[in-house]
């Protein structure tokens with residue numbers, strides 16, 4: 001079975017983890033934390049990095065540091081995963097959904113304005129599967145309306161728009177380092193920002209909101225600390241940053257060639273953008289009579305593992321059933337997100353996928369779609 005994704009640790013990961021253990025710096029202090037934060041922030045083109053224990057933690061630190069609260073609204077795509085939405089819900093603010101763009105699968109920037117009200121405080125974009133959103137339009141809207149911008153870049157390490165990296169354009173960029181991410185620390189996350197006050201606030205909030213002197217608290221804090229052991233892996237990953245990103249780009253290029261002519265809609269790379277193909281997604285063409293589930297299950301029989309695209313958030317029982325007071329309104333029409341959810345899935349996308357494996361996937365798809 002070719003798995004959907006396995007972690008890739010091609011450098012000094014083990015050496016640095018051993019060093020963390022040998023020196024007994026196993027918790028959230030230690031040299032690898034600072035090195036990882038400054039190294040990853042620099043890679044992104046941002047001034048400050050605030051590491052934390054997950055992508056969700058990063059998103060929550062961002063929403064909390066921006067002071068979002070009950071009564072506020074945050075514009076967000078419905079085509080994402082639950083962490084994006086929950087990071088807003090945790091603050092008491094209400095997510096407001098926008099449909100996806102048909103080509104990039106990211107939030108449709110042309111549908112944001114109609115969702116803005118007097119309560120809108122921020123836009124949370126998601127760079128889906130490795131392609132960035134239309135940040136030029138989004139930043140223009142945000143500037144015009146006085147809104148904050150959070151980038152959920154969990155799936156887009158190293159992706160670019162006009163030479164600027166994902167995460168570095170909005171007020172705060174948030175990353176996940178879960179094992180299937182382009183950069184991994186096993187579990188982990190990071191916020192990047194150019195704003196020193198936001199960075200300090202997020203550092204405080206991730207550590208129980210300790211003040212100086214310690215054991216004084218003026219805010220409700222969290223424990224979202226990353227360990228020095230995880231950061232050791234991260235430092236080694238950052239050393240190989242270009243290699244990690246180009247491996248995924250090569251995957252995209254090779255799949256693009258191998259799948260040409262099949263009844264599938266393939267990921268795009270619009271002009272000015274650099275897609276990093278976190279996961280190589282495909283959407284079944286309307287000419288395919290089999291359902292996505294049938295195609296995925298037949299591929300599995302042929303030794304090719306796949307995963308479904310997101311089920312859009314406006315379809316999730318947790319929000320539709322209003323299990324929380326500030327659940328988003330799920331009644332709108334989001335036809336592109338629904339189409340993606342119904343017809344889209346992603347193929348094995350490990351960074352070290354071989355040409356033979358790509359050929360095997362392409363051959364299996366050809367047989368299943370015939």
Ligand SMILES: Cc1ncc(COP(=O)(O)O)c(C=O)c1O
Nearest residue numbers: 054055056081083154176177178
């Ligand atoms: C778009 C997006 N946001 C947030 C997350 C959450 O990251 P984590 O699992 O590290 O909390 C993920 C994880 O896959 C994601 O894809």
